[in-house]
Amino acid sequence: MKPRDRIIWLSPVLSGACFVALWYALRWATGLQSWILPMPGEVLRAAWTEHAILLRAAGHTAVGALGGFLAASLAGFAIALGLGGARWLRTGLYPWLLVLQMTPVIVLAPIIVLWAGPGLPGIITVTFLISFFPIVVNTTQGLLSAEAPVVDLFRMYGATRLQELRMLRLPTAMPFFLAGLRIAATLAPIGAIFGEYLVGNASGGTGGLGFLVYTYNVQIKIPALFATALVSCSLGFIFVAAVSWLNWIVLHSWHDSFERGER
Amino acid sequence: MTDLPPIVQFRDVHKRFGEGPPVIDRFTLAVASGEFVSLIGPSGCGKSTLLRLVSGLSPATAGALLVAGAAPEQAREHLAFVFQEATLLPWLTATGNVELPLRLRGVPAAQRRARAAELLALVRLDHAAELYPRQLSGGMKMRVSIARALSREPRILLLDEPFGALDEITRNHLNEELLDWRGKAPFTALFVTHSVAEAVFLSNRILVLAANPGRIHAEVPVDFPFPREAGLRERSEYFAKVAEVSHEVHAAEEAKRA
Numbered sequence: 001m002k003p004r005d006r007i008i009w010l011s012p013v014l015s016g017a018c019f020v021a022l023w024y025a026l027r028w029a030t031g032l033q034s035w036i037l038p039m040p041g042e043v044l045r046a047a048w049t050e051h052a053i054l055l056r057a058a059g060h061t062a063v064g065a066l067g068g069f070l071a072a073s074l075a076g077f078a079i080a081l082g083l084g085g086a087r088w089l090r091t092g093l094y095p096w097l098l099v100l101q102m103t104p105v106i107v108l109a110p111i112i113v114l115w116a117g118p119g120l121p122g123i124i125t126v127t128f129l130i131s132f133f134p135i136v137v138n139t140t141q142g143l144l145s146a147e148a149p150v151v152d153l154f155r156m157y158g159a160t161r162l163q164e165l166r167m168l169r170l171p172t173a174m175p176f177f178l179a180g181l182r183i184a185a186t187l188a189p190i191g192a193i194f195g196e197y198l199v200g201n202a203s204g205g206t207g208g209l210g211f212l213v214y215t216y217n218v219q220i221k222i223p224a225l226f227a228t229a230l231v232s233c234s235l236g237f238i239f240v241a242a243v244s245w246l247n248w249i250v251l252h253s254w255h256d257s258f259e260r261g262e263r
Numbered sequence: 264m265t266d267l268p269p270i271v272q273f274r275d276v277h278k279r280f281g282e283g284p285p286v287i288d289r290f291t292l293a294v295a296s297g298e299f300v301s302l303i304g305p306s307g308c309g310k311s312t313l314l315r316l317v318s319g320l321s322p323a324t325a326g327a328l329l330v331a332g333a334a335p336e337q338a339r340e341h342l343a344f345v346f347q348e349a350t351l352l353p354w355l356t357a358t359g360n361v362e363l364p365l366r367l368r369g370v371p372a373a374q375r376r377a378r379a380a381e382l383l384a385l386v387r388l389d390h391a392a393e394l395y396p397r398q399l400s401g402g403m404k405m406r407v408s409i410a411r412a413l414s415r416e417p418r419i420l421l422l423d424e425p426f427g428a429l430d431e432i433t434r435n436h437l438n439e440e441l442l443d444w445r446g447k448a449p450f451t452a453l454f455v456t457h458s459v460a461e462a463v464f465l466s467n468r469i470l471v472l473a474a475n476p477g478r479i480h481a482e483v484p485v486d487f488p489f490p491r492e493a494g495l496r497e498r499s500e501y502f503a504k505v506a507e508v509s510h511e512v513h514a515a516e517e518a519k520r521a
Contacts, residue, residue, distance in 0.1 A: 149350045152344070153346075154367070156342065174354075
């Protein structure tokens with residue numbers, strides 16, 4: 001392994017070790033009780049004792065997060081196509097998308113329950129609302145980012161609007177769309193957990209991580225609460241990893257963000 | 264060739280953007296088929312605007328402009344454009360970029376592949392056919408860009424400072440090659456440049472333009488016979504011609520200040 005590669009692998013491990021050391025130091029300095037600040041060991045032990053419950057809850061959350069993420073990707077892309085294609089749609093629609101984005105989901109929760117129903121449909125709706133905006137903004141920006149001389153060239157060479165979209169604007173927008181997906185991938189699990197907390201329906205053992213947050217809090221099982229956070233993060237990482245993989249598949253051969261080829 | 268009607272004809276062409284001052288004023292020029300005409304002059308003399316008028320990307324405000332006997336917008340099939348930037352699509356290989364104009368025209372895949380391979384061989388990039396633009400040097404990118412323009416088999420090639428961003432050695436090579444390609448796939452060239460040496464090496468005729476508004480300051484014919492070789496750059500007639508044109512370029516700049 002080259003020294004540079006070693007640094008790239010070593011640095012997150014080192015920073016993680018520093019973090020854990022600080023954690024212990026904080027306990028030692030303040031003398032806080034474990035039900036206020038559980039130690040990493042206690043969190044891991046809680047994760048192990050509760051692992052069956054945590055994993056099943058993570059599975060439920062993953063379904064909600066994935067559903068909301070896919071809906072946000074499809075709808076976000078479609079909305080961006082409209083916004084990128086017509087100026088009057090941009091000026092007419094964009095302010096209202098902003099309004100939707102600015103409205104706290106917590107305010108919408110009762111309406112969501114009323115319209116989409118409690119449980120999975122509501123959770124997917126909350127996830128969608130939290131994660132679609134970056135996809136729309138990024139993809140729209142991408143569709144408008146084709147360079148002027150290239151657009152001129154397409155016009156001069158008699159390209160139809162559909163050809164211009166398919167052969168120029170969509171490929172130009174692809175890295176932007178993927179960047180939007182990556183942000184949405186970090187938001188989707190958060191959205192699902194938040195959704196479970198707000199509009200979830202845990203009857204019949206279908207409660208996800210959001211439901212566990214509520215339960216452990218009431219039971220004052222603080223190490224288990226930390227373990228829930230750990231599992232949520234892991235879920236987020238899986239989402240981000242999946243999008244990064246997609247990003248690599250689509251862009252690695254030509255995009256500047258990947259290692260340059262031989263000259 | 265002077266007996267044929269001109270392939271590009273400006274008659275009293277006038278161009279302004281919006282309510283701004285005229286960019287080009289009473290511009291008259293006839294380019295014969297097969298000519299290589301360079302446009303040189305201070306910035307703001309409307310060189311690039313003239314090319315955009317011919318390409319039909321931008322309409323003239325007044326006057327008559329005929330391209331291949333028609334209005335510029337109707338003559339697009341006869342034209343190709345090369346910009347200062349290679350403007351390649353980064354997600355397509357060299358082959359994909361060269362065949363793009365044919366794809367837009369609906370030419371079947373096998374046919375355009377074959378044509379792209381021919382053109383890449385012409386610009387000596389057959390070994391780079393499957394490389395992406397980021398894997399190519401500046402000079403190679405420009406060759407792909409010119410091959411892409413030639414794929415349209417244009418009667419008129421518009422070149423807007425295509426070699427301006429390249430180092431001198433690469434530029435000299437590409438100048439020689441451009442004449443070589445023109446021998447194999449003849450086209451009329453309108454060539455915008457800032458380099459007097461390049462203009463002298465390439466052209467039949469050099470138009471020195473003055474600015475504010477853009478107009479023809481001087482016309483310098485260049486009679487060195489084709490094919491021209493790199494050795495031309497070392498000959499005294501060449502130096503004399505470069506001096507002559509440089510003198511006119513300076514005079515045109517003085518005219519601008521006055």
